[in-house]
Amino acid sequence: MTSNPPFKGPDQPSRALIDKCVHCGFCLPTCPTYVLWGEEMDSPRGRIYLMKAGLEGRAEMTSSFVQHFDRCLGCLACVTACPSGVQYAPLIEKSRVQIERHYQRPDDERWFRRLLMTLLPYPSRLRILMAPLLALSPFMGRNGGIKPSLARLFPARLQALLAVAPRVSLAGLLGRVPERTPAVGGERLTVALLEGCVQRVAFAGVNEATARVLAAEGCRVDAPRAQGCCGALPLHAGHIDQARELARHNIEVFEKAGVDRIVTNAAGCGSAMKDYGELFEGDPHWAERARAISRKVRDVSQLLVELGEPRAVRRPIPARVVYHDACHLAHGQGVRSEPRALLQSIPGVEVLTPAESEICCGSAGIYNLVQPEPAAELGQRKARNIATLSPDMIATGNPGCTLQIAAAAQALGHDWPIVHPIELLDASIRGVDPRNTN
Amino acid sequence: MDQRIVEQFRDAIGPEAVLTEPVQLVTYECDALPHLRSMPDVVLLPRSAADVQKIVRICDREGVPFVARGHGTGLSGGALPVAGGVVITLAKLNRVLEIDIPNRRVTVEPGVTNLEITRQVAPHGYYYAPDPSSQQVCSLGGNVAENSGGAHCLKYGFTVHHILAVEAVLPNGELVQIGSPLADAPGPDVLGLLVGSEGTLAVVTKVVVRILRKPESVQTLLAAFNSTSEAGAAVSEIIAAGIVPAAVEMMDAVAIEAAEAAVHPNFPPADTILIVELDGPSAEVAELFGIVEATCRNAGATRIEVAQDEAQRGRIWKGRKAAFAAMGRISPNYYVQDGVVPRTKLPEVMARIRQLAEREGIRIGNVFHAGDGNLHPLICYDERIEGQSALAERVAGEILIYCVEAGGSITGEHGVGADKKEFMPRMFSEDSLDVMQSVRDALDPKRLCNPGKVLPTPRLCGEVPGPYREHPIERAGLGERF
Amino acid sequence: MSVSEALRPGTAEDAIDGVVPLRVALPESPEDLARVLADASRERQLTVLRGGGSKIGWGRVADRIDLVIGTARLGRLVAHRYGDMTVTAQAGMPLATLNRHLFEHRQHLPVESAFEDATVGGIIATNDAGPMRHRFGTPRDLLIGVTLAMTDGRLVTAGGTVVKNVAGYDLGKLVSGSHGTLAVIVDATFKLLPLPLASMTLVGSYVDGVALARDVAALHGSQVELTSFDVYAANGRWVLLMRMASSPAATEAQAAEARRLLSSAPTVLSGDEEAALWGEQIRAPWLEGGTVLRLSWLPSNLPAVIALLARLQSRGCRVAAFAGRTMGAGLLRLEGEDSTVLAAVGDLRAAGEVGHVVILRANRRVKEQIDVWGPSTGAIEVGRVLKRKFDPQNILNAGRGPI
Structure with a gap:
């Protein structure tokens, strides 16, 4: 029993929710970090067990403790796999709150995270931050991301950022x-x-x-x-x-x-x-x-x-489109069939699903910025799975995924256009080439 | 543990493969049977058979007990760590090494999941037959240790019928090849002894499995009955007709409720549902399926659903396979028991279980492999209520006794592990257990290889098997259990 | 009957490789057997187990055999739980007798032996199996429980009487194939299968093994499910035997599908004719003289094995018969001078196309010049470690068996 329990004050992970976990392990093969490392602490079951240990005072908030939560992508694939109905989202959220409130991160980490939280959620600030990227457009892939040959010139920490830098337009x-x-x-x-x-x-x-x-x-x-x-x-x-x-x-x-x-x-x-x-x-x-x-x-x-019966006429776009399930759509909202239905309403579109579709691409919010190595591994895994289908383009419903897959694809030498399904539908309705909409 | 020994592990397999922090160790203190817990001193993450050998040699030299672990999905505490010992997790040995379709064999490392093998060979029209409900996560190494079965073992047998060879590290650190991809290797069937030995005789580092041609046709039927005895009678009739279905599963009302809540398989309303699956050549399946349907109807089925496509079949099986963990939705805690009775004794034992449930005021759901008499009573309880954990455990034990009394077994597929070793004397004489112990002593004279599992150990003072119970000193916050 | 009356001196009829055992014991009960065994161990008597005696010659030559323990008087059917489809029989019960009894309930133990006298204990100890192993496996695959007599006189059990059971160590599997070197099988429990509702056998004739192997490959890659699938070659004739057994319409349909895939029209048999054919088939390799070997191969290597046999012939060793299951296990009968036969076995053991070349029947001279079992394996090494525990006085089939 530790004298310094890790969880204090309001917003703690709920004991009632934790108790729903029966420790069956069905979540393990679908958890990206368990797939990468095979270590129990970096699995949903293990993390929930750590939360429980934390609540019981059997664990302290050491850097190791924190690391296992930091490594969680929050992709919620475990929620889809769990037969007991464990709601992992509130559990990880509250655990992270506890960490941010009660754990002293190393300075550089703390400053980096603070910078991200000060800039990213504020569009006006984001505009200013991203304006310089206009100048870098010629050095980026078609979907964004500084070309690997150039990114190599920058320090490692910056490379991860540059790999997922978006292509910005004046508009x-x-x-x-x-x-x-x-x-x-x-x-x-x-x-x-x-x-x-x-x-x-x-x-x-x-x-x-x-x-x-x-x-x-x-x-x-x-x-x-x-x-x-x-x-x-x-x-x-x-x-x-x-x-x-x-x-x-x-x-x-x-x-x-x-x-x-x-x-x-x-x-x-x-x-x-x-x-x-x-x-x-x-x-x-x-x-x-x-x-x-x-x-x-x-x-x-x-x-x-x-809305039901579509009104606008869809014009054909013959293309093999790999649809990438963004985690917060598939796992977080249970939305899987609707984007596919949307794509399939376009004549000529063949909708394909890559192997390991339930495993995160590594974007996961700011994950690819704060955990660049596992993010890169997952991104490349995703890109390889997509590549086996020889797509004409990728469609996905999340900007983070778009940037992450773009970066991974570039690193492997692929050049697929990556669009949002709605962009493809828009192009179909307007009768234009979707590859020009980006 | 002596730091000197920990350093040896670090030197042997690399420091990043040696876990010693409490925050890491605690997550390995149990497998999928969470009420049996014990902190290991060290957790080791080998990446190769050579690593495993190095680890076992150190353990042998230094007298350190070791417990092998796959993905920790066992239901008998087989991977429960031993105090003062190490856990060797095989999760990182997860490569598929060779796929030989013409000779129908696949070679894998023990951390590969059961379902992964099927995924790898499915494009060629093959599959790996043993299908425990946890197949998406359970490891082949674990399957070998437990001789896992699954719903389709009625027709296809267990893991031991589908393993051609293993490579293993013996407790003295020797790496051996047991078995052969070729038939009729001379000598005693040591492979058959190893499979099902629950990790107490060796640590498996490679497995060669047999794969089967996917059957030409599969037909799945779901029948709703008003009682378990009617459903049971249907099963008896089917078997008496000389039909060997690929699978025959039964779920009672409580289990149906849980499954419905978890994965919404849309089972019809019923007291008991029967799932019967036939597979094989199309002509055979077509001919026999008619008989099965008719038999169910004659036995009183109130509704019969025949799966029209793969999606519907998937839904039915999802409902069945999620049943255990799904109990978490309708009960704060549950204890899944695993016992076997001769099929003909099922009605009588089910009745005894029902009476037991009523008498003790506890809810028991039932899922079972009706074809071979393997029961899985799901005992619901709430650990927050005083005495309920102990009650659940006692009820679970009583059910096992019913099984043995009916001429069955204390475990059909989950293994004895730590959980049931005290029941072994009900099935085997002291002499038989002694001979089994001598098998163990021959291969593991220092008693380091997963000690405390399978065979009953003499009780140490105060040591009581069962759910983890805090000592009063721990509860008062005055002491810690090492 | 007392133990001493069940004990008699060995006679010429009891000889193994020309060695007459000093004494023969025929215990009447498991307890008797255990006692005899304990006595033998205490007195360090080299002991050989005998069921029907059909395979007792399989093994190395022993210069001296002190005791043969026969199970002829331990042949009781203990229980046939036909509703649960399991049976328990004592080790001395002949397989044929057992199956005749099981047929009454339309069930069977799907194991065939070439030998009429094969017993329950014997088929387990030698893992003796016939063509139906293609579908049903060998006795080891059907065994679910066993009672053993140990050299210290104890009677122990493993497994149980239900098919689904993983409690404890599977000592039944351990003694499978052990040729009576670890313990004595007293009784065994098997899982049973229902007798098939219908059965049909197709027999194809070929001029050579190449054409036959092509048809084997075609069937192997198809959805035809066979119960038995054998190849037989003797006197220049190559024959493929395919048995399908299922429900009536299905059997017809499978036969039709198989006929479609074969390169030429086969003969079709069913009923008594079919049964007689298979009976002959399984006995054939043993009927005439010569050395009989068991060998295995990877199924995809069948063409290479056939070529290998042709090479053997060309080197002067007459391959009198080749009989096997196409899943990769079979028998070879060789005729010729001892030296030719020895050279042939050497060639086979060196060849990559086949493995586990074991000499089952040979004259004493040949057996004295070559190890019948072949090279040691991991399992054999572990088996030896276990034998030191189970049989500390090293009496059970000592020197003769694989461990």
Whole structure:
């Protein structure tokens, strides 16, 4: 029994949730870190066991303890595999909160993480950070990422960052999706679009395509100007107070928008917003408001399925498209068939699923920035699995995945175009070549 | 453990392969039977057979007990560490080494999962037959140790029927090849002895398995019955007709409820469901399936569903295979027991179990391999309620006694491990156990190889088997268990 | 009957490799057997076990045999649990008698022996099996429980009476193939199979092994499920025997599928004719004189094995018969001078295409010049370690058996 238990104060991992784990191990073969290293501490079962040991005072918050939680990608593949219904997401979130509050990281690590949390969830700051990337565009692959031959010139820590640096355009830096896009034809639903942070700055085209497609399918699409970050990155990194602050702001903004649905086109964001209820559990002022907003959230692919009979004519795009399941769509939201249905509605598209589709590509929020080695290994594993299918292009519903797979593909010498499924659908409706939309 | 010995391990296999921090060790203190726990002193992560040999040699020299572990999915505490000893985890020996389709054999390292073998040979139209419910995660090394079965062992046998050869490190550190890819190797079937020896005679470092041609046709049927005895009668009739199904599984109402909650297989409402699967040449399956369907109907099936495609078949099996862990959804804790009774004695033993459940006021779900009488009673309890853990354990033990009394066995597939060794004297005479001990002593005279498993050990003062119970001193925070 | 009355001097009929055992014991009960065995161990008497005596010659030559323990009086059917499809029989019960009894409930132990006198204990100790092993395996695969008599006089059990059972060490498997060197099998429990509802055998004739091997490959790669799948070559004739046994329509369908794949039309047999054919088939390699070897090969190597046999012939050793299961196990009968036969065995053991070349039947001179069992293996080495524990006085088939 230690005199210095690791978990203190509010926001601890829940004993009731931990007790759901029956230690069967079904999560192990689907956990990316167990697949890489085969060590129990870096498996969901092992991490839950550490949480339990922490709660029982049988473990201390040593650097080793922290490392095993840091190494977790938060991909939630374990949730999909678990037959006992263990809700791993709140467990890892709260464990990370405890670590951020009670563990003193080495200085350089602390500063790096603080920098990320100060910049990434704030689109205006992100614009400034990413502006210089405009100049670097000629040195990047088609989907972003500094070419490996050049990245090698930089120090190692920076290389990981440069490998996933997005290709930025002026339109992306300066422009924004229109505040209101009216429905084409009769209005079926009113929706508000979450523009995202990295998405709006680095992948403005995805937001534009989203607005166009939804409008073409009869939605009035609002993009509330006051919106900010949904809080996903800070939440998944254990900065729960920051996450709550950002969430409260967005809850107010989207309440004011007064729409039928809130649409996201980034897996992590959709997942975080659907979990707003949990984020404010027990909070008398915010709990119900949060739940009400959560109930309206849909990934764009889900919304399209919900809308029913498609209105806009899809023009053929003959292509072998490998669909990559972003973890926070597949595992986090259970959304697997809808993006495939979306792609399959385009004549000529052959939708393929790579082997080990349930295993994360290594992006996992800021994971590829703070754990570059395992992230790179996972990225290459993903790229190799994709390569065996000889695709014409990759489609995935998350900007992080796009950048991560782009980096891995570049490293292996591949040059596939990587798009968001909605971009492909948009191109099909407009009758343009999707490879020009990026 | 003496730091000198830990240093030897570090020198032998590299410091990153030697775990000594409490935070790491604690995660290895149990396998999938979490109520039996014991902290190892060191956990070792070899990457090769050579590493394993080095480790065992050091243990042999220094008198350090060792316990081999796959992915820790065993249900009898077979990988329970020994105090003062090391755990050798084979998880990093996870390569598929050779696939020889024409000769229907695959060579793998012990950390390869059971299902991975099937995945590797499926594109050629083959598969690896033994299919324990944990097959997506359980390791071949573990399967060899436990002689694992699975739902399809009724027709296809157990692991021992599908292993051609193993490479293993004996407790004295010698690396040996046991068995042969060729038939009829002369001499005693030492391979047959090793398979199922629960890691007490050697540490396996390579396995050559036999793969089978995927059957031309598979037909799966799910039948709902109003009682277990009706379902059981159906099974008897099917077998009496001279049919050997690939699998015959039964689940009772409690188990159905859990499975439904976990994986939503959409089982029809029933007191008991029967899953019967036939496989083989299309003509044979077609001919026999009709008989099976008719038999179920005549026995009183209220509903019969025939899987129309692979997806539906997958759903049915998912419901069955998730049943154990799914119990976690309807009960805070559960204890899965594993016992065997002769098939003809199933109704009588099921009745005894039902009475036991009523008498003790405890809920028991049942999943079983109806074709071969292997029961898995799932005993539900809540450890937070005073006395419930002990009650569950006692009930589990009583069920085993019913099994032995009916002429069955205390374990059909999970193994004896640490969990059931005290029940071995109910199945075997003292002389028989003594001879088994002498087998062990011949190969492991220093008693270092997974000691304390399978065979009953003389009780040490105060040592009580069963769920981990805190000593009053520990509870008071005044002391720690080493 | 007392132990001493069940003990008599050995006669010429009891000779093994021309060596007459000093005494022969025929215990009537397991306890008797255990007592005789304990006495023999205490008095360090080289002891050989005998069931029907059909395979007792398999092994090295012993200069002296002190005791033969026969199980002829331990031939009881202990229990046939037909509802559970298991049977327990004492070691001395002839396999043929056992199966005749099982047929009454439309069940069988799917093991065939070339020898009428083969007993339950004998088939386990020698892992004797016939064509049906293609589908059902050998006695070791069907064994689920055993009672053994140990050299210290104790009677012990392993396994049980249910098919699904992993409690304890599988000593039944351990004694399988041990040729009576570790312990004495007193009784055995097997899992049973239902008698097939229908059965049919196709027989194909070939001018040479090459064409036959092609057809084997074709069937091997198909979905035809055979119960027995044998090749037989003698006197320049090559024959392929394929037995399918299943439900009636299925058997017909499988036979039709097989016929389609064969290069020429086979003869089709069923019923008594079929049974008689297989009976002849399994006995054939043993009928005439010569040296009989057992050998194994990887199934895909069958063409190479056939070529190897041709080379042997060309070197002067007459390959009188080659009989085997196409899954890679079979028998060779060689005729010729001792030196030719010895050279042939040497060639076979050196050849990469075959393995586990064991001399089962040979004259004493040949057996004295070559180790019948072949090179030691990992299992044999471990077996020897176990023998030191089980048989500390080294009496059981000492010097003759594989360990």
